[in-house]
Amino acid sequence: MGSHFLPSTRESLNEMLREIGVANIEELFADIPSKIRLKHGLNLPPPMSESEVRRHVKTMLSKNKPFTEMPTFLGGGVWPHHVPAHVRSLVQRSEFLTSYTPYQAETSQGMLQALFEYQSLVAELVGLDIANSSMYDWATAAGEAALMCARVTGRKRFLVPKLISPERLSVLKNYISGPALETVEIGYNSATGQLRVDELEGQLGEDVAGVYIENPSYLGFLETQVQEIAEAAHKAGALFVVGVNPISLGLLKPPGDYGADIVVGEGQPLGNPVSFGGPTLGIFACRDEQKLLRQMPGRLVGMTTTLDGNTRGYTMTLQTREQHIRRERATSNICSNEALCAVSAAIYLSSMGPSGLREVAETCASNAGYAMKKLRKIKGLQVPIFDSPHFNEFTLKCVKPGLGIETFNDRLLELGVHGGTPVQREFPDLGETAVLCTTELHTKEDIDKLVEAAARAVEGKK
Amino acid sequence: MKYRQARWTSDVCLEPLVFELGGKGRRGTFSREKLLSDPEIPEGFIRASINLPELSEPEVVRHYTRLSQMNFGVDSGFYPLGSCTMKYNPKISEELAGLETATNIHPYQSEETVQGALELMHNLERSLAEIAGVSRVCLHPAAGAHGELLGMLLVRAHFKLKGEERTEVIVPDSAHGTNFTSAAMAGFNVVVVPSDSRGRVDIAALQEAVTKKTAALMLTNPNTLGLFEDGILEIAKIVHKAGGLLYYDGANLNGIMGKARPGDMGFDIVHFNLHKTFSTPHGGGGPGAGPVGVCKSLEEFLPAPMVEYNKKAKRYYLDYNRPYSIGKIKSFYGNFGVLVKAYTYILMMGAEGLEAVTDAAVVNANYIMRKLEELSDYEFKYPGPCKHEAVVSVEPLKTEKEVTARDVAKSLLDYGMHAPTYYFPPIVPEALMIEPTETESKEELDRFVDALKRIAEEAHTKPEKLRSSPTGTAIGRLDEVKAAREPILSWRMYKREKTKDAEAPPQEIKNDATP
Numbered sequence: 001m002g003s004h005f006l007p008s009t010r011e012s013l014n015e016m017l018r019e020i021g022v023a024n025i026e027e028l029f030a031d032i033p034s035k036i037r038l039k040h041g042l043n044l045p046p047p048m049s050e051s052e053v054r055r056h057v058k059t060m061l062s063k064n065k066p067f068t069e070m071p072t073f074l075g076g077g078v079w080p081h082h083v084p085a086h087v088r089s090l091v092q093r094s095e096f097l098t099s100y101t102p103y104q105a106e107t108s109q110g111m112l113q114a115l116f117e118y119q120s121l122v123a124e125l126v127g128l129d130i131a132n133s134s135m136y137d138w139a140t141a142a143g144e145a146a147l148m149c150a151r152v153t154g155r156k157r158f159l160v161p162k163l164i165s166p167e168r169l170s171v172l173k174n175y176i177s178g179p180a181l182e183t184v185e186i187g188y189n190s191a192t193g194q195l196r197v198d199e200l201e202g203q204l205g206e207d208v209a210g211v212y213i214e215n216p217s218y219l220g221f222l223e224t225q226v227q228e229i230a231e232a233a234h235k236a237g238a239l240f241v242v243g244v245n246p247i248s249l250g251l252l253k254p255p256g257d258y259g260a261d262i263v264v265g266e267g268q269p270l271g272n273p274v275s276f277g278g279p280t281l282g283i284f285a286c287r288d289e290q291k292l293l294r295q296m297p298g299r300l301v302g303m304t305t306t307l308d309g310n311t312r313g314y315t316m317t318l319q320t321r322e323q324h325i326r327r328e329r330a331t332s333n334i335c336s337n338e339a340l341c342a343v344s345a346a347i348y349l350s351s352m353g354p355s356g357l358r359e360v361a362e363t364c365a366s367n368a369g370y371a372m373k374k375l376r377k378i379k380g381l382q383v384p385i386f387d388s389p390h391f392n393e394f395t396l397k398c399v400k401p402g403l404g405i406e407t408f409n410d411r412l413l414e415l416g417v418h419g420g421t422p423v424q425r426e427f428p429d430l431g432e433t434a435v436l437c438t439t440e441l442h443t444k445e446d447i448d449k450l451v452e453a454a455a456r457a458v459e460g461k462k
Numbered sequence: 463m464k465y466r467q468a469r470w471t472s473d474v475c476l477e478p479l480v481f482e483l484g485g486k487g488r489r490g491t492f493s494r495e496k497l498l499s500d501p502e503i504p505e506g507f508i509r510a511s512i513n514l515p516e517l518s519e520p521e522v523v524r525h526y527t528r529l530s531q532m533n534f535g536v537d538s539g540f541y542p543l544g545s546c547t548m549k550y551n552p553k554i555s556e557e558l559a560g561l562e563t564a565t566n567i568h569p570y571q572s573e574e575t576v577q578g579a580l581e582l583m584h585n586l587e588r589s590l591a592e593i594a595g596v597s598r599v600c601l602h603p604a605a606g607a608h609g610e611l612l613g614m615l616l617v618r619a620h621f622k623l624k625g626e627e628r629t630e631v632i633v634p635d636s637a638h639g640t641n642f643t644s645a646a647m648a649g650f651n652v653v654v655v656p657s658d659s660r661g662r663v664d665i666a667a668l669q670e671a672v673t674k675k676t677a678a679l680m681l682t683n684p685n686t687l688g689l690f691e692d693g694i695l696e697i698a699k700i701v702h703k704a705g706g707l708l709y710y711d712g713a714n715l716n717g718i719m720g721k722a723r724p725g726d727m728g729f730d731i732v733h734f735n736l737h738k739t740f741s742t743p744h745g746g747g748g749p750g751a752g753p754v755g756v757c758k759s760l761e762e763f764l765p766a767p768m769v770e771y772n773k774k775a776k777r778y779y780l781d782y783n784r785p786y787s788i789g790k791i792k793s794f795y796g797n798f799g800v801l802v803k804a805y806t807y808i809l810m811m812g813a814e815g816l817e818a819v820t821d822a823a824v825v826n827a828n829y830i831m832r833k834l835e836e837l838s839d840y841e842f843k844y845p846g847p848c849k850h851e852a853v854v855s856v857e858p859l860k861t862e863k864e865v866t867a868r869d870v871a872k873s874l875l876d877y878g879m880h881a882p883t884y885y886f887p888p889i890v891p892e893a894l895m896i897e898p899t900e901t902e903s904k905e906e907l908d909r910f911v912d913a914l915k916r917i918a919e920e921a922h923t924k925p926e927k928l929r930s931s932p933t934g935t936a937i938g939r940l941d942e943v944k945a946a947r948e949p950i951l952s953w954r955m956y957k958r959e960k961t962k963d964a965e966a967p968p969q970e971i972k973n974d975a976t977p
Contacts, residue, residue: 003815005550005741007903008822016829016904020847028824028847029721031692036726043592047812050554057558057806063578066566070575074568077793084491086519090526091745092556098535100546100880101747106935107467107875109476110533111746114526117480120953124513130951134748136604139793147647170789174615178649222507251501253509266793275559276579277569277794278604279749288955299747303956304945306938312475313937317945324886327642328652335640336605336737339747347526350480351490353516359494362501370498389503413572421570444498 067274071446072418073371075393075437076218077138077165078277079269081247081360082441087271087347091340101299101336105315112314115301115339118346125249125349126263127256128285132298134337135282138266139168142212142243143175144284144297144332145262149210149239150181151295151331157182159203159211159238161195165218166426168243181209190429193221193386197228204236210262214243215255219423219435220368220393221386222252230259246270246283247439248391250352250361262286269439271348272341281341296321297332360440364392367438367447374451380458385433392439396420398432400458405432411457417450465878465934468531476936477528481953484517491519532936533746534880540906544851544883544895545638545686547716547738549819552810555742555803564802569794573779579798580778584769586805587753593808593816594712594732595725596755600764601796606713607640609733609752610680612765612791613709614648616731616756617678619763619788620707628677628706634663636687636887638711641680650677657889661687661844665696672704682711683727684718686887686895688827688848698728707731707760712752715739716899717824717849720817730757740804751800762786767795822900823850826907830896833911839918843890851897853890860892865921865928867892870914872939875932877913 008016013025022028029037048056067080074080091097095110102108102115115133122131135141146158158176160169162185173183184203187196195213204211211233215223223229226242233240242255244265255263267281268274286292302317321331352360372394375383380400384390396419398408409419420436427433438447470477517525535541541548558564567576587599603609614631621628631645632653642652655671658664662685672679679701683691691697701708710729716739724732736742737750744750756764766787767780780795811819824847831852834840841855859865871881871894883895898907921928932938950956 003818005552005811006818006822006900007906008825008900012904013822013825016825020825020828020832022828022847025821025825028828028849029690029718031690031847032718032722033692033695035695036722038720038722038726041817042720042813044589044813044816045809047815048809050810053806053809054554054558056809057582057802058561058563060581061558061561061563061578061802063581064563064567065571065575066562067568067571068562068566072568072571074570076570078569080566080568082491084519086490086523088560090523090530093527093530094537095530095533095535096746097556097743098537098548098551099533099746100541100543100548100744102533103543103883104534104871104875104881105940106872106932106937107534107880108746109936110529110531113477113479113532114529115746116952119951120479120481120956121514123952123954129954136608137793139790140604140608165793167790167793171791171793174789174791175647177615177618178647180649222503224504224507249509250512251503251508253507254512257509273565273799274568275565276567276576276798278792278797279799280604280793280797293949300949300951302945303950304941307941308938309941310474311937313940315940315942315945317942317949317951320946322639324639327639328646330639330643330646333607333611333640333643333647334605335607336744336750336752337748338604339749340743340745341749343526343746346480347522350515350517350525351519351522352514353484353489354512354514355516356489356491357512357514362497363494365501365503366497366499369500369502373499389507391503409572413574418571418575440494447498 070416070418071449073420073436073438073450074418076421076435077266078274078280079437079439080274080441081269081439083271083273084351087344090347091344096340096343102316109313112301114343114346116303116314118342119301121346121349122283122285125246125254126285127254128263129288130293131285132296132300134339134342135284135298135334136338137280137282138243138264139171140175141264141282141284142168143172145241145264146172146176146181146210148262148295148297149241150179152239152291153209153237155207155209157184157208159184159186159200159208161213162187163193163217163219164214192388193217193219194225194388195223195229197225197232200229201232204232204238208236208238210239210241212241216245216248216391216393219395220390221388222391224388226258234259247361247364250357251365261292267341267345270345272344279338279341281338281345295331298334299337363440364438367442368392368394371438371447371450375454378455378458381454385430393435393437395433396436403458405434408457409434412453415453415456417453465876467935469936470528470532476532479953480515480525483525484515484521486516488516488518490517490522539878540902540910541880542882542896542898543880544897545713547897547899549741549899550901551741551743552807555806558806559799559802564799577778580769582805583801584771584778586801587769589808590734590753591755593719594755595723596732597758598761598764599753599755601753601801602765602792603752603754604792604797605748605750606733606735606752607644609754610640610644611647612754613731613733614644614650615788616760616763617707618648620760621677628675630675631677632671632679634681636685636889637680637682638686638713641711645680661689662691662693663697665693668697669700672700672706676704676706678707678709680709680711682714684714684849687844687853688851689844690849694727702728713738714850716820719820720813721820725757730760736800736804741807742800742803749797749800751797763788765790819900826898826900826902827852829907830898830911834914837915837918851895853893853895855890856892856894859918859921863921863925865925867894869928870894870917873917873928873931874913876934879910879913
């Protein structure tokens with residue numbers, strides 16, 4: 001059992017008890033009413049040694065089939081990318097790993113500087129000046145962005161696209177339920193998937209706090225009218241919020257360049273494993289403007305100097321926005337965030353550099369392009385369903401009568417390929433459709449195997 | 463013996479920013495193979511350039527290794543940060559969470575291919591439910607405060623279904639700052655109840671504060687003074703009688719684990735901090751995990767999906783069929799990697815081990831309390847015994863020598879120890895909140911007490927020294943006022959400031975480190 005984690009022995013405990021002036025440990029718990037004292041201890045499995053626990057957990061986890069063992073085409077909010085070995089090795093350094101939030105700046109300069117670098121790198125990536133040191137994930141960052149829009153504008157409606165990740169929308173709605181904000185879903189052009197700007201303009205009024213879009217969208221296509229959407233939002237006095245997959249920004253124009261006031265996104269692909277969907281890394285960035293900065297949620301690391309002004313250093317700053325000072329008037333309740341994932345992202349981006357990130361992004365998009373080109377030749381499939389440019393995710397629809405997307409996916413799995421995420425339940429209008437994802441990890445062989453399996457699955461062959 | 467932290471240094475900074483390192487054309491990783499097709503992105507959507515640093519892999523590794531050396535963790539030394547439970551984080555947990563069968567699985571994989579992950583979450587849920595005495599546990603929240611928000615949303619859902627309009631959440635004046643904010647974020651008005659002369663919730667005041675509008679009481683037990691709320695049964699009765707719910711802030715579970723359970727005390731909702739009590743590392747601020755347990759009557763409101771087991775098919779599955787669920791508060795199913803570590807820890811400790819943890823944590827805290835009581839410069843405003851942490855006041859030093867809790871805390875850094883939490887809880891003046899955890903030996907605690915003794919002596923002889931401490935850390939005290947008044951939050955902002963200064967240079971720029 002884990003007693004080797006405890007240095008105290010019965011002798012040392014007794015010695016301390018004598019010094020404390022009590023006869024036994026029990027006296028230290030005498031203030032717990034006997035009615036609620038556990039009489040027979042907890043009912044848990046017996047303790048395991050290190051070798052036993054290693055065998056036990058390994059055996060249990062070996063029932064999982066990692067996507068590295070079968071071509072898998074899943075994205076939808078976390079995406080498999082190569083995590084360079086040195087990224088994991090550096091964030092496992094125990095001075096980073098086993099430290100708490102850097103409250104004591106003098107002894108935590110390493111973490112503070114790494115987080116300042118993360119903020120700086122994200123700012124470059126999204127094209128804005130300020131990024132915080134992380135939120136929990138993209139979804140909670142989107143929720144916090146909606147709240148921030150409401151605080152900045154004093155308005156209560158938040159416009160979102162109908163084609164948004166259903167999970168994100170659910171989180172967002174819970175986040176804004178406290179101050180009773182309202183979301184309005186804006187429809188899409190059925191041929192292209194693009195946001196209906198006319199509908200958006202119809203909804204934009206003096207009560208709209210913010211307009212949110214995702215680019216690339218949940219279904220993988222790019223929103224091409226970003227400029228018009230930004231202008232419409234700003235004209236109505238609303239803030240423009242853009243959600244991103246940061247890998248795409250190795251190739252695509254950053255939202256800061258097309259008018260975004262706030263950028264949120266999922267930072268997992270920047271050097272963090274998929275890990276069954278967590279830990280994740282919520283990106284949150286905004287324009288450098290007093291009224292925005294004051295309302296920003298989350299921790300910020302700032303550059304300053306020592307008191308004598310001689311040496312550059314870093315410290316958590318603008319904490320008057322935060323819960324431990326402002327209490328019920330704080331901008332957010334977040335304190336523990338995803339700091340170590342942010343450090344992974346900083347190391348990843350520093351390692352990729354501009355050319356590396358560009359090449360990863362191009363490879364992702366190129367692989368998706370290749371997969372779409374091949375898949376759309378299969379009779380009975382429509383790939384993609386929208387006539388728009390795509391980044392690394394795309395839709396696949398079973399149009400063969402009687403063929404459901406889940407049956408199609410089951411057949412793929414029997415053929416050793418994991419298909420995309422079905423979306424027909426959340427978006428019944430889209431029919432028997434799934435979203436597929438490719439990254440730089442997919443080889444030509446993987447994609448060819450998908451295409452071959454898809455052709456057989458449509459035929460009903462195994 | 464004097465502590466010296468690594469201090470990588472150029473003339474004006476410790477270590478240059480990564481933007482100031484490397485050189486054009488270098489890269490740290492990745493070279494692609496031939497593209498399979500040309501990306502079909504229209505020209506107008508392609509970005510022209512991106513300003514990222516260009517470093518080779520060894521340069522990257524050296525830079526971040528140096529930064530790590532200027533950081534202090536539990537593996538470096540004593541870390542008595544109150545309410546944060548900075549215990550040792552077993553290495554085996556890291557190894558198992560890093561297995562490819564944990565890191566390389568996707569949350570949308572078919573259930574058949576992730577049975578191991580589902581089984582692990584199912585088992586962890588059962589263990590946590592047993593430890594807290596609750597019915598079901600949602601593993602989704604990413605941190606304690608996130609769990610609090612979920613808890614408050616559950617409270618709201620509960621009363622909405624009952625058709626009762628309850629708008630107030632009661633929070634003691636000693637509570638963690640997050641309690642106030644979480645309740646407010648969920649749309650509640652916060653009502654504060656004072657502590658009594660024993661440092662516990664003033665029960666008479668609570669009785670007054672509870673009304674038909676009371677939705678819940680949020681309580682930490684042991685509270686932030688490290689004291690067990692011994693009136694808990696009466697407190698629960700008062701709140702429940704008024705129709706309200708009881709919320710347990712689990713930050714301090716390390717003080718009672720295996721001795722008593724929040725569910726048995728009458729709490730309806732409980733959050734856990736897996737990165738505190740269950741030994742998953744805090745990573746310099748996260749990722750953590752803040753699962754939320756509930757009593758039977760609140761189960762139906764928990765987020766979807768929950769992990770269920772089909773006995774007949776001998777198969778775990780994700781149950782989305784939860785018509786009364788509040789929906790989601792995080793994408794997917796929580797910070798799975800953290801869950802693997804907590805599960806590993808619980809398996810290794812077992813019931814006996816977890817109780818031994820509580821015993822050692824509580825003996826350690828009481829030992830520190832007893833030892834400090836002997837020193838006249840350290841005062842305890844509320845008598846013990848305490849549980850896992852002790853809150854001491856250095857008010858005498860402040861009054862006599864203008865030496866503050868901050869000065870004492872910063873001085874401790876020079877002994878190779880992390881500072882306790884200070885100025886918290888706010889009901890204790892010049893507070894140092896000390897949580898030794900079970901990780902420390904008697905000798906380490908003696909060293910700590912000895913350090914505090916020497917600091918108190920110096921407060922009388924050389925108070926200036928304490929006010930200018932620390933000196934052995936990578937850097938001395940920082941200008942926090944400047945950091946807040948002229949915020950520089952990114953490399954971009956820094957460059958802009960520098961350009962501004964260069965255009966109009968009335969003062970010398972002292973923090974310019976560009977080579």
